Amino acid sequence: MLNAVGREIPEEILRMTGKEVFQGNGHYDGIVYRKHGPKTTCVINSGGSKLKKTIQEVLVECGIRDGMTVSFHHHFRDGDYIVNMVMEEIHAMGIKNITICASSLGKAHDPIVPYIEDGTITGIYSSGVRGKIGEAVSGGKLKGLAVMCSHGGRVRAIETGEVQIDIAFIGAPTCDEYGNCRGIGGRSNCGVLSYAMADAGYADRVVAITDCLVPFPNFPAHISMTQVDYVVEVEAIGDPAKIATGAAKPTTDQRKLLMAEYCTKFVVNTPYFKDGFSYQTGVGGASIASTVFLAREMKKRNIRMRFGVGGLTKPMCDLLINGQTDCLLDTQDFDLAAVESVKDLHHFRISAGEYANPFNKGAVVNKLDFVILAALEVDVHFNCNVVVGSDGVIAGAQGGHPDTAAGAKCAIVVTPLSQGRIPAVCTEVTTVTTPGESIDVVITDYGIAINPARPDLIQAMKNVDLPFRSIEELRDIAYAITGRPEKVQFMDRVVGIIESRDGTIMDVVRQVKPFMFSEERV
Amino acid sequence: MKVLRSATAGTLESSDCQVTVEPGEGGIELALESVVISQFGNQIRRVVYETLERMGIVDIKISIVDKGALDCTIRARVEGAVFRANGKTEDLPWGGLIR
Structure with missing residues (x-):
């Protein structure tokens, strides 16, 4: 079906995803819906601490199993250690069919490509993918679809329940033992935790991972203890030099x-x-x-x-x-x-x-x-x-x-x-x-x-x-x-979806075909 | 003109291409690697063949590593490599065979 920007969206994809085609920016203005609520495990008696020793222990506590959706935020950019550290444990436990719902994935996450290839990760919902993950997805290695969303569209998907997060992992530059997270005050500071806030509010389980445990209360909290199930202390959550760089030199170009x-x-x-x-x-x-x-x-x-x-x-x-x-x-x-x-x-x-x-x-x-x-x-x-x-x-x-x-x-x-x-x-x-x-x-x-x-x-x-x-x-x-560029040659298989802000389909991305010279003699 | 020995021209800088030529085995044999191959692969091949034809080359092994060079650059690099392979490095026919 043709959408408002003239892109043909295959019926099969519409059926598979239950989505509609993009019909213009304002199409859903005023729409009424009920928000999704997370399954919440209340903490009445905790002994005052939510600390767990290892990622593996916390995964077991959260009931990790095949087919779950786990989420991450990308404030650590190319310096992020969290995604790889969590996915390595999930992979070691032999879990399959995980969907990663990340606010973005970059070249820091190249090491998870083997987990895409072996079926540990079969779905991606992210602002985008770069580096080797992008090549793997475009090469048809992801079993399911990679859905690319905007920052606002991701929050919409989480709040409407279109994407349901089982376990959210929040990299916290500082955190206390009760789960109050801040983006500042530690060794690997990213400033704010904005993209993780929807995850904290709507995931069934929320895990804070920090490399700087501070005394309670870590206030004013950027993400509150009221939303956090567990806290894990690790050696390092990121590479500070790649999280926030020095000020870019003014361009001379x-x-x-x-x-x-x-x-x-x-x-x-x-x-x-x-x-x-x-x-x-x-x-x-x-x-x-x-x-x-x-x-x-x-x-x-x-x-x-x-x-x-x-x-x-x-x-x-x-x-x-x-x-x-x-x-x-x-x-x-x-x-x-x-x-x-x-x-x-x-x-x-x-x-x-x-x-x-x-x-x-x-x-x-x-x-x-x-x-x-x-x-x-x-x-x-x-x-x-x-x-x-x-x-x-x-x-x-x-x-x-x-x-x-x-x-x-x-x-x-x-x-x-x-x-x-x-x-x-x-x-x-x-x-x-x-x-x-x-x-x-x-x-x-x-x-x-x-x-x-x-x-x-x-x-x-x-x-x-x-x-x-x-x-x-x-x-x-x-x-x-x-010179006039030729159109890139694609296979039929759709590997990704460009989701518009309102959840409709803006475009599809197909598996790339290795280049072949045209047959015409020159 | 004939390719008598192997020669190269160009660099691997962005927007340039590196052309390596050597005597052929009875025809034109092109190996192309390009960062823009999916959009300009056919165009690059066309430019290379046209340039070789203009220079009267029918027997050559030519390999190109392209970093997004424009047609004019590709032409110049092919001409450069061929003249070097021919041993001609002085009194070049500017405005003649070299455009």
Whole structure:
């Protein structure tokens, strides 16, 4: 069945998953549903401690068995030890058919690929998969489907009970023996625990794993003891150097600087750039440079930001330090400066649900004026792909891309026109992750295209000296440089689903076919 | 022109390609490895064959490791490798056989 972004979703997949096809961002507005409740084991007499000695012991206590769903959060990014440590134990116990419900999986988790191959792990529900897991999934090694969700969509799935978590594992930089978790104060700090909050609230069993046990009460708790069944102390939960890096050096790449300059000029000429505006951006070089340039313009024009949202980095936290924003709303910290900033009274920790869940009574993304995003590919319909590489292999994650793009009044995608030989602006993206209706403008080093669905923005830019072009013109320039790309060759088998924020199917990902030259003689 | 010995041109840097040629065994034998093979494999093959044809090469073993080079780069690297394999490194026909 054809969906609202023109993708054919096989009937078989609709039957298998019980899902519907994507019918537009606002399709389910106002829908009424009852939330899922976790099976809760009350703790009346515990002797005052929930400590268990080993992961194995806690798995037994939680009644681990075949077919369960276990969950993880990705605040430790490439420095995460938790997923591998837990899955190693589950594998050693001979458990099969586990579904991993992680807020994201990255190259830190390459070691679990053998568990996919031997049937320990047969399902994945995650923002995305990178590295060797992505290759394994695209190569058809996962028995079930990999469902790729947005950060907000994941909370929706958990709260509606579409995904039911049996055991949630929370990596806690500090924790007391009663389960109060914090993202700061320990050796492996990640700042906040936002993505794990839905897990803590809705999983039947919740296990905190820490490498820094502190005296009770570990307050103010980021995740409360009232939600935690067990606590396990281990030697290390992550590699601090890879969890929060030092501040990224300001980019010197002229292409990125040019795009950042275009981006800032665009932003300041929109009607939304006025005192009290709100803003979110990512961690790419161009995004960070845009924030730095924007801060300069704000100072010059005496304009203050009301709130900044992230995925936070130093340049965003500098806005708070320099009094250029009233507050920051934080779901994840990418560098040490952002982790440190969590202690600031105007730096608010928010849950992934507060951040982006489309099925609660209103999330932060809906209050965004600007979001600045990247993309692997964007097509002439403004559809974006941030999950599947141009070679057809899953290599990224949805993250908050579809959430913020849908919510923000002005969603800007910044991307170089080509990355090596891969054109970023193309006729049709390999896989749709964010629908074109969410994207308002595409900024490249060769020009800027405003979505024709936004005549107001086109009007606002009428006398602005920027290289405006149509999206088709941008694609033509890209193809003139790189050549026209051929479509990637796929097998029939669907290995993954791009789930839209509301749980419908945006697109499917198929198993990749090894490349074969075409038969035509040359 | 003939391939008389083995020669290489190019690097393994991003957006470049490394071309290695050696005398063939009665035909054109191409081995291609490319980071963009799924989208540009056929196009790269076309450019290589066209370049060889233009240079009058019919007997060659050519192997290419491509890191996303544009057509112009691939052409230049193939020409470079072939001229080196022919022993010709001076008085190159710029604007003639080399475009």
